[in-house]
Amino acid sequence: MKFKTFAAFVGPSVFMMLLFIAAPLVSVFIQSFQVTQPILEQIEVETCTPGFLTQTCTTEIKTVPALDENGKTITETRWVGLQSYQNVLQMDKFWSAIGNGSWNQIMQIDFWKALRFTLTFTLLTLPLVIGVGLAIALAVNNATRSIRGPVIFVSLLPFIITPVIGSLSIYWLFVGDGILTVMLERWSGQNISMFAQSWTIEILMYFYQVWHVAPFAFVIFYAGLQTVNMDTLESAVIDGASRWERLRHVIVPHLMPLIIFISLIHLMDTYRAFEVIVGFRSQAHVISLQWLTYDFMTPDDAGNRAMSRASASAMLTMIGIVFLLILPLRRTWRDHKGSAH
Amino acid sequence: MFLKRIALAGAVSLMGSAALACSYQNEVPIKSLSAGFEAWKAVTDAMAECGNFQAELDQEFRKKQPAAFEANPSLYHIGGVANGTITPLLNAGTIRPLDDLVEKYGQTLKPNQLIRINGQIMAVAMMVNTQHLMYRSDVLADLGIATPTTWDEVYAAAAKIKEAGVMEYPLGATMKSGWNIAQEFVNMYPAHGGAFFNADNTTAVNSDAGMAALETMKAALEFTDPEVLVSDSTYVQQQFQQGKIAMANLWASRAGAMDDEAESQVVGKVAMAAAPKAVADGAPATTLWWDGIVIAKNISDEEAEAAFRLAMEGLDAETVQGANDAAIWLVDGYQPTEIAQGAIATATANPAPPAYPSTTQMGLLHSALGNELPSFLTGERDAAATLAAIEEAYTTSAKEAGVLK
Numbered sequence: 001m002k003f004k005t006f007a008a009f010v011g012p013s014v015f016m017m018l019l020f021i022a023a024p025l026v027s028v029f030i031q032s033f034q035v036t037q038p039i040l041e042q043i044e045v046e047t048c049t050p051g052f053l054t055q056t057c058t059t060e061i062k063t064v065p066a067l068d069e070n071g072k073t074i075t076e077t078r079w080v081g082l083q084s085y086q087n088v089l090q091m092d093k094f095w096s097a098i099g100n101g102s103w104n105q106i107m108q109i110d111f112w113k114a115l116r117f118t119l120t121f122t123l124l125t126l127p128l129v130i131g132v133g134l135a136i137a138l139a140v141n142n143a144t145r146s147i148r149g150p151v152i153f154v155s156l157l158p159f160i161i162t163p164v165i166g167s168l169s170i171y172w173l174f175v176g177d178g179i180l181t182v183m184l185e186r187w188s189g190q191n192i193s194m195f196a197q198s199w200t201i202e203i204l205m206y207f208y209q210v211w212h213v214a215p216f217a218f219v220i221f222y223a224g225l226q227t228v229n230m231d232t233l234e235s236a237v238i239d240g241a242s243r244w245e246r247l248r249h250v251i252v253p254h255l256m257p258l259i260i261f262i263s264l265i266h267l268m269d270t271y272r273a274f275e276v277i278v279g280f281r282s283q284a285h286v287i288s289l290q291w292l293t294y295d296f297m298t299p300d301d302a303g304n305r306a307m308s309r310a311s312a313s314a315m316l317t318m319i320g321i322v323f324l325l326i327l328p329l330r331r332t333w334r335d336h337k338g339s340a341h
Numbered sequence: 342m343f344l345k346r347i348a349l350a351g352a353v354s355l356m357g358s359a360a361l362a363c364s365y366q367n368e369v370p371i372k373s374l375s376a377g378f379e380a381w382k383a384v385t386d387a388m389a390e391c392g393n394f395q396a397e398l399d400q401e402f403r404k405k406q407p408a409a410f411e412a413n414p415s416l417y418h419i420g421g422v423a424n425g426t427i428t429p430l431l432n433a434g435t436i437r438p439l440d441d442l443v444e445k446y447g448q449t450l451k452p453n454q455l456i457r458i459n460g461q462i463m464a465v466a467m468m469v470n471t472q473h474l475m476y477r478s479d480v481l482a483d484l485g486i487a488t489p490t491t492w493d494e495v496y497a498a499a500a501k502i503k504e505a506g507v508m509e510y511p512l513g514a515t516m517k518s519g520w521n522i523a524q525e526f527v528n529m530y531p532a533h534g535g536a537f538f539n540a541d542n543t544t545a546v547n548s549d550a551g552m553a554a555l556e557t558m559k560a561a562l563e564f565t566d567p568e569v570l571v572s573d574s575t576y577v578q579q580q581f582q583q584g585k586i587a588m589a590n591l592w593a594s595r596a597g598a599m600d601d602e603a604e605s606q607v608v609g610k611v612a613m614a615a616a617p618k619a620v621a622d623g624a625p626a627t628t629l630w631w632d633g634i635v636i637a638k639n640i641s642d643e644e645a646e647a648a649f650r651l652a653m654e655g656l657d658a659e660t661v662q663g664a665n666d667a668a669i670w671l672v673d674g675y676q677p678t679e680i681a682q683g684a685i686a687t688a689t690a691n692p693a694p695p696a697y698p699s700t701t702q703m704g705l706l707h708s709a710l711g712n713e714l715p716s717f718l719t720g721e722r723d724a725a726a727t728l729a730a731i732e733e734a735y736t737t738s739a740k741e742a743g744v745l746k
Contacts, residue, residue, distance in 0.1 A: 037743030038432075040701075048457040049424060049696050050466045050631050050671055052688040055453050062700055063542060063744055064432055071434045071638070087737050108722060108730070110712070176568045177583065191509065196567030197719075284518035284570035284715035295712070301520075302704025303407045303429025304742050 025318075032084055032311035036077045038065035084312035088292075111313070114289045115320070117202070121288070122270040122324070125209045129266055130259060132210055133217025138247075140218070141225045152222070159215035167279025170208045171195075198285035205276045205286070213269070217262045224258045225251070257335065260328050267324045272317070289317045363391035363654055369647035371395070373634075374402050374409060375421020378594050380468055380632065383664035388655035402426075410435040415637035418648035423632045425707075427456075427464060428699045436463060436635040442649040449657060454671050456633060466633035467656050468668035470594050471616065471694070472515075472528060473627060473683040477587040478612040480507055491618045492557050492626065495588060499564035502587050512564035513577040513589035516718065521573050523710035524628075528590070529554040531695050532619035532626035542702055542744050544735045546710075547728040555717060555724045557619055557626075562718060570715055581611060590616055590627065593684035597666040600680065613683025615690055625687050628697040631671075702744055709734035 040063050048057040065073045090109045097105035107113045140151050158166065173180040174194040185192050194200045228251055236246050252259075274290040277283060283291070296310035370393045375381045377398035385396035399405075402421065407429040409416040415435065422430065430436045438461040443450060447465070456464040474489065481488065481498065484505055489495040495512070502511040515521045530537070535550030562569065566580070578595045580586045582605040598604060599611040616625035634652045636645050658674025665676055669684045677685060687694060697703075709731050717727035739745040 035741055035743075037741075040743055046457070046459055047699075048455070049629075050453045050456070050469060051629065051693070052469055052669065052671075052685050053453065056693075056696065057457070063702065065701075067434050073433055084741075087741070104721065108716060108726075175571070176566055177579075177585075191567075193567035195571050281517065281571040284522075284719060299404055299407065299429070300704035300708045301403055301425035301428060302699070302701045303432065304701060304704050304708075304738070306738055306741050308741055309738075 028311045028314050031307060032315050033079055033081060034077050035080045035084070035308045036075050039074045039076060040064065041066045080308070084308040085316070087309050088312045088316065110287065110292055111289075111316070114287045114292045117286050118271055118273060118289045118320075121202075121205065121209065121273055121276075122267055125206055125213070125270060126263060126266055128206070128210045129213045129217050130262060132214040133262070134221050134255075136214065136218040137221035137225055140222055155218055156215045158211050159213070159219075161212075163212065163275040164279055166212050167208055167275050170204060170211075171280050174204060195280070195282070198282075201280060201282045201285055205280065205282075208276060209270065209273075213266060216265075220258050220262055221255060224255045228254050257332075260332055260335075263328050264325060264332075267328070268321055271321050271324060289313065289320065293317060362387075362659070365391060365650075365654075367391040367393045367647060367651055369393060369644055371419065371644070371648050371651050372417045373397065373419035373421065373648075374399065374406055374417040375419075375634075376400055376402055376423070376632070378667075379597060379664065380594060380668035380670075381421055383660055383667050384467065384655040387657070387660040387663075388651050391651055391654055394651060406430065407433060407435070410637050410639070413639040414641075415639040418637055418640055418644055419652055420635045420637065421632065422464060422635050423470070423630050424697050424699045425630070425704075427635065428701065428704065430635060431458065431463065431699075432701065435638050437638040437645060438463060439465065439636060439649065442636070442646065445646075446650050446653045449653070449673055451671065451673060454633070456631070464633045464635045465652070465656070466631040466671055468594075468632050468670050468672075469684065469688060470592055470630040470632060470669065471627050471684050471687050472524075472590050472592050473616040473625070473687045474614045475581065475589055475591050475596065475599070475611055475683065476614065477584075477607065477610055479610045480511075480587045483507075488612075488614045489588070489617055490615070491621055492560070495617050496560055496564065499588060503564060508585065508587055510564060510566045510585070511587040512561055513572070513580045513586040513591070514561050514565050514569055515572065515574050515577055515589075515591065516558075516561075516565070516569045517573040517576075518570050518715045519711040520707065521711075522570070522714045522718070523707045525558060526554055526710050526714060527697065527707065528616070528627045529557055529619055531628075532623050533557070534620070534623070537698065537706060538702055542739065544702075544706055544732055544739075546706070546735075547732045551728045551731075552724050554619070555727065558714075559718060559724075570718060582606060593669050593681070594667070596680040596683070597668075600666070613680055615683060615686035616694065624692040624694045625690050627687060627694045629688060629694055630697055632668075701742065702739065705738045705742060705744065706731075706735050709738060 042061050042063050044059060045062045046057055046059045048055045068074050088111050090111065093109055094106060094112060107116065136155050140148060140155070143151055172178050175181065176193060181192050181194065194204060232250055233246060236250055241249070272290045273288040274294065277286065277288050277291040293310050293313040296306040296313055299305045372395045373385060373388070374397045375385065377400045381398055385398065388394050389396065403426045406420055406426065410420060410430055411433055420430065420436070440462050443455065443462055443465070450465060454466045455462045456466055476488065480502060484501055486498045486501055489498050499511045502508055514525065516525055530546065530550060533550040533553040535548055535554065536545050539545050566572065574592055574595055577589050577591050578598050581589065581599055584606050596613055600608050602608050616627035618624065619626040636648050656672055658672065661670045661672045661674045666678060666680055669681050713727060713730045713734055716722045717724060722730070736745060
């Protein structure tokens with residue numbers, strides 16, 4: 001292909017990526033080393049607020065931001081180095097907890113608590129998603145042609161549902177007065193509170209994630225199964241290979257690139273777990289890294305946002321993803337180089 | 342249910358041009374952003390009757406209001422605020438003084454409704470809100486329990502109800518991790534005699550009063566549903582409506598829903614009393630709130646005038662009479678009924694509970710409380726460590742916000 005044609009095809013996409021991915025990333029990277037604060041002044045303010053019948057007026061010294069002549073808040077931006085990262089990571093507390101050998105103390109630090117959950121969530125669901133996806137694909141592939149269409153449609157449903165809605169559905173089914181909880185309570189005769197302790201919440205989260213992502217793996221595997229070399233399979237049958245051996249030695253090696261692909265996508269997506277936290281309202285027990293960033297960014301009633309810590313936390317999340325992806329990416333790279341010619 | 346209500350409110354406000362019961366025809370397109378509870382629905386519906394009005398009712402309004410009002414021109418003309426959420430608007434100077442407009446259109450307003458900051462009217466309040474004790478009068482009467490006035494009495498009553506086997510979890514609490522649980526502490530801590538801040542803007546919660554407040558909060562867990570850390574106001578309201586709990590310190594704006602026959606199985610059985618005290622001779626353990634309207638600064642004077650005139654139409658006696666039990670209205674024409682007794686008793690108590698402090702520092706402390714309190718209630722951390730963690734979290738964010746050096 002001529003370079004000009006190539007550039008014409010790729011150009012718009014590269015431009016979009018620079019504008020919407022690279023530029024914000026650079027800006028977040030810079031912001032994570034800065035702190036932007038309003039210039040504050042202390043003034044005496046008299047505030048009159050209503051009681052039921054009469055007003056109460058109080059005069060107090062309030063710290064308020066100063067405004068310039070256009071009525072805009074005056075802010076100043078300072079470079080603070082790694083201060084925001086330190087505020088997120090809280091390394092001093094982390095090392096002292098390590099020194100005490102106290103896992104519980106480490107889990108009291110938001111970042112490490114979030115990291116612990118995010119990693120287990122990502123790594124535990126990965127084999128489950130691949131296993132369940134492959135199982136559905138094999139089942140559909142072996143099903144009679146007439147029912148294949150409906151089966152594919154039904155298996156894809158969880159993937160089509162918007163993640164937040166999916167997690168909310170699970171929450172509503174299992175919360176204190178949810179349909180499933182009430183049914184289980186009636187059946188078992190004891191009170192069930194799925195959202196009262198972290199381990200039950202986490203189990204529901206794993207279940208939700210596998211339920212939601214497995215159809216994606218299924219579609220990819222199902223497509224891959226259509227290209228399995230029938231000659232190899234037939235000769236394996238003739239050689240007396242059992243169903244399991246055929247799967248182990250013919251089908252899985254054939255699907256390996258797809259397994260890597262799904263692992264990559266799954267690691268990237270799941271490390272950014274967010275909707276399960278919001279949907280399950282699990283903040284009291286379980287938080288994720290992405291939720292932590294969101295929480296820093298959310299303004300409180302007085303309009304304060306911790307943008308610097310949010311930026312630092314976002315950068316740390318990205319670094320985490322890069323680390324996770326190194327292994328599968330190296331393998332793809334090797335395969336790619338091996339099969340180039 | 343809630344989404345349906347919002348959708349309905351939106352639909353109603355779009356149909357508003359029919360001009361049903363408005364005294365004039367509004368010609369200037371006006372938009373408003375406010376919270377989504379019953380009282381706001383009543384007020385915005387009344388405004389919609391004048392035409393050309395679009396209301397956005399959103400319980401998460403606080404997240405978008407500051408930015409929306411800072412735009413030029415402002416994305417909304419009318420804002421619904423409470424004493425907590427007016428702070429960012431005041432700080433950024435994005436709302437306008439209303440003195441001249443009040444003089445022109447606000448003849449029916451009572452002096453009590455005018456929120457004055459340094460003498461200037463910056464907002465017009467329409468209702469007061471507070472968390473107070475709601476209880477099942479039938480359950481308490483059956484067991485011969487007098488209306489509890491302190492938290493100790495509440496727990497004693499809860500123990501009796503549990504013992505009698507009437508309910509497994511007699512107590513409801515708005516302890517959802519985040520804003521709600523922090524508010525519980527904000528109610529409890531001043532009632533134990535605590536001050537939130539020192540003169541130099543550092544926080545003073547790491548104190549004996551803080552310990553006492555935490556103890557009182559934790560004592561509730563024995564009588565609440567195990568999932569209490571996910572329960573917000575709507576959840577507690579539903580627990581009441583389904584007859585699952587007998588007592589809760591819940592918002593006055595939720596009282597009307599107890600007698601809503603479409604939703605509630607306990608119509609006429611829920612009574613209201615003053616918020617329980619933390620110490621016998623103290624103030625009720627709660628904070629006083631007001632809700633009201635502000636007008637954006639970054640709009641033309643004509644629009645501001647039209648917006649204020651429209652707001653006055655929404656805040657008139659007719660609206661209030663149509664939705665008398667939706668709130669503790671400050672507007673003329675309000676007839677306090679049975680269900681308002683608790684809120685009025687709370688607000689007029691002596692000593693009276695404090696108003697929720699609307700300051701930048703309080704916003705920061707509220708977030709710190711919301712994030713750090715849950716691990717105390719789940720038992721992962723003891724009270725002293727929790728208070729230290731709150732202090733540390735506040736210090737970090739206060740430094741980042743520039744409040745502390």
